[in-house]
Amino acid sequence: MTTTSMSRRTLLVTGGAAAAALATTGLPGPATAAPARAGGADVVLAWNRQLLAIVRTAGLQPATVHPTRSFALLHAAIHDAVVATTGTGRPYLFTVDVPDRAAPEAAAAQAAHDVLAALYPTRAGAPADLLAGQLAGVTPPAAREAGTRAGRLVARLLLGLRADDGSAAVPPVLPPGTAPGQYRPTPPAFAPAVFTHWAAVTPFVLDRAAQFRPGPYPSPGSARYARALAEVAAAGRDTSTTRTADETVQARFWAAPIWNYWNEIAQSVVGGSRSGLLVAARVFARLNLSFADAVIAFYDAKYHYRIWRPITAIRLAAADGNPATDGTPDWSGLATTPADPAYPGAHSVIAQAGALVLRREYGPRWPLAVTSEALPGVVGGSRRSRAPPKKPASAGSRPASTPGSTTKPAGSSATTSPGSSSARDHSIVDISGSRGGAAVGRYSPLPGCATMCRWTSSPSPTPSGTPWPCGCTRGSPGCGRPAHRSASRCPTAATPGW
Template sequence: MTTSMSRRHLLVTGGAAAAVLATTGLPSPAAAAPAHASGPAVVLAWNRELLAIVRTPGLQPATVHPTRSFALLHAAIHDAVVATTGTGRPYLFTVDVPGHAAPEAAAAQAAHDVLAALYPARAAELADLLAGQLARVTPPAARTDGVRAGQLVARLLLGLRTGDGSAAIPPVLPPGTAPGQYRPTPPAFAPAAFTHWAAVTPFVLDRADRFRAAPYPSLSGARYAKALQEVAAAGRDTSTTRTADETVQARFWAAPIWNYWNEIAQSVVTGSRSNLLVAARVFARLNLAFADAVIAFYEAKYHYRIWRPITAVRLAGEDGNPATDGVPDWSSLATTPADPAYPGAHSVVSQAGALVLRREYGPRWPVEVASEALPGVQRRFASFQEAADEAGLSRITAGVHTRLDHEAGRRLGLDVAAFVLRS
C-alpha cells in the first residue's frame, strides 16, 4: 500500500530558515491575498518552461510520468510563495523566513531548483530564466532572502520524493489470453507502459486505490455490447457514422492531456488577472490532482487489465455476447496507447482539471483551447466542463476507448480532484 507524502512529519533547519511539515493542505479559494502580492508572471513562465521540456524529445525519462514533474514544480512554487507572503496554507511544510523576503524570488528559485534537479541537461536555459527573473526583484536583501527560502523549499520537497517509486523498473505485463484481458495492440504491439506507476507514492491521496473504479461490466451484458457497438461504428478509421467535427475532435485532443489543461490554466490565470498567490495555488492544485489521478488510474488499469477496443472488436466473436460481432480487419482512427483501457486517462485528467478550475473561477468561464496535435486549430467552450466532456468523448471517436472507460474515468477524476481540494 502506498501512503501520501503529505502525511509524513518533518522538522528541518537549514541556514536562516526552519521548516515544519504542514498537514492542513492547500488554502481555500476565498483566502485573501496580501496587498503586496504581485502578478502571476513567474508561475506562468516556469509552467511554460516545463511544457517546452516535456515536449522536447529525449528530455523526459521514458519511465517517469511527466505529471510528477508538474506536481513537484508547482508544489515548490506554491509553498515558496506561501512562506514569503505569510498568506495561505502550504502543501507540505511551513518555512520560517524574514518578513521582507521577496515572493517572486522565492518562487523563481524554487522552480529553478526543482527543474534543474529533474532535467540537468537543461541547466543553462534554466539558469538564464532564473537570472532574468531575479534581476527584476528589488531590493537586494529581499531578493537574497527569497532565494534562500526557495532553495530550502525545493530541497525539502525533492528530498521527500526521493524513493517514491518513480525510479523503479517497470515490470513486464504478460499478455492476456482470455476474452476481455488486455494484450498489446497494433501496429507496434508495444509492451504495456507505466506498469510500475500504481506503486508510486501519491502526493495527496492516502493510497492509490482509494477511488478505484467499479468492476468492469460483464462482457455478456447489454451495457458492454452497447459500448462496443458505439466505438466499433464511430471509432473506426473508415467510419461512415462519425461526423467531420468528431474527426477533428479525435485528432485535436490526441496529445498528452495534462499539457492541454496546463495551457488552459495559463490562459485563465492570465485572463483573470490572478495575482501570484492565486496563480501558485491554482497550478499546485491542478497538478497535484493530475499527478495523483495518474497514479490512481494506472492502479485501476492494471488491476482490471481490460482489453482495448481494437482487440475487443476484432475478437468480439469470442466474447460470449450474442449482440457483438467480430470484425477481424477493424482499425481505430487513432493509434491505441500501450496500456489497458479501463478507465480512460483523458476522461480522468480532464474531469479533474475542470473541477479544480471551476472551484476557483466558477462554472461559466469561456475557454479557448489550442492543440499541439493539430497546430493552428482552436476550439472554444462555454465552460471548463464542456471542454472536459469533449476531451473524454473524443477518445471514443478516436477508437481507443469505450463509453464505459469514459464514464469510469470521469468519476475517478472527480473523486481525486475533490480529495485534493479538501485536503
C-alpha cells in the same frame, strides 16, 4: 515568520471514463487569500510554460517517469516558496522560517529553477536563463537574496522527500492476457504495457493509490458491453462513414497528453483573470498535485482490472462469448492506441480534475484558450467563457460554457478516437462519475493535523513535537499517510539533495 501546515481534503473524480482521485489540498480559497503584487502570476506562468516546452520535446522526459510528477514537484515547490515568503496560506509540505524582507517572486523563481534543473539536467540552460531574467527584475538586492535562499531550501527539501517515491523503479513486464476482456499489446507496434510500476509510486496527497478505485468493468458477455462496442466500432473506425468531419477534427485535437492541455487551459484562465502570485501558485499546485495523484490512481485501476483496448475487443469480438457482438479482424481506430489497459480512461479523469480545480477558484464560467500539439494551427476557446473544441459527448452532457462541459469533451474520445479511450469507458462510467462527486463530500481527513515539516535555521524543540536532525517536527498522531504526515520521512544529512 512561521506558517502552519495545510489541512487536506481529498476529492474523488471519475469523469466520464472511470474512477480516479483528485486530491485538492486545503490551501486557502479565494476569500481568504491576500492580494499579491500585480503581475506576480507571470512568474508561475513562465515556469509552467518552461516545463510544457520540456515535456513536449522528444527525448527529454524519461520514458518510465510520468510527466505529471514533474508538474506536481514544480508547482508544489513554487507554492511552498511563495507561502513561506508571503506569510499567507498553508504550505503543501513545508513551513520555512525566512526573513520578512524575502521577495516572493525570487523565492518562486529559484524554487522552480532548482526543481527543473534537478529533473532535467541536460536542459539546465533554459531554466537558468529564465531564472536570471526574473531575478533581474526583483529589488532590493537583500530581498532578492533572501527569497532565493528560501526557494532553494524548499526545492531541496521537496526533492529530498520525493527521492524514494518509487518513480525510479523498473516497470515490471505485464503478461499478455488470453481470456476475453483481458489486456494484451495492441497493433501496430504491439509495444509492452507502460507505467506498470506507477500504481506503487507514493501519492502526493492521497493516502493510497487504491483509495478510490472504481468498481469492476462490465462483463464482455453483457448487453451493455455489446451496445457500447457497436458504437465505438462504427464511429471510431479510421474509415468511419458515420463520423462527421468536425468530429474527426475534434477527436484529433485532443489526441495529445491531456495534462498538457489542462496546464495550458489554466495558463489562459489564470492569466486572463489577472490573478496575483499567491493565487496563481495555489491554483497550479492544486491542479498538478491533483493530476499527479489522479494518474497514480488510474494506473492502479488500469493494472488491477487489465481491460483490453477497443481495437482488440473489436477484432476478437467473435470469440468474446457474447452472441450480440461481431468481430472485425481488420478494424483500426482513428488514433494510435496507447500501450496500457483501457479502463479507466486518462482523458476523462484528468479533464474532470482540471475542471473542478478551476471551477473552485474561478467559478463556473471563465474565458480560456488552448492549442493542440496533435493538431497544430487549431486553437480552442472563446472570449465568452466557452470550453475548448468539444469532442462528441454522450447524451446529457452539459453545454460547452461550463467547466464540466470541458470535462466530457476531453474525455469523450470514446466514440470518435478510441485509441485514446473507449466508448465503453465513457458511457459505462458516466454514472460512476456522478457517484464519485457525491463521495467527495463524504470524504474528509482526520482532524488536528499539525506542522508536517518545519525547517528552522537550527534544529530546536517546538510545541508541536520532538525535534529531528533536520529541524523537522512530528505532527499530530493519525494525521494521514506517514510519508507526508510525520517526521519519519523528513530529510536528514543522508537524504539526497539535503
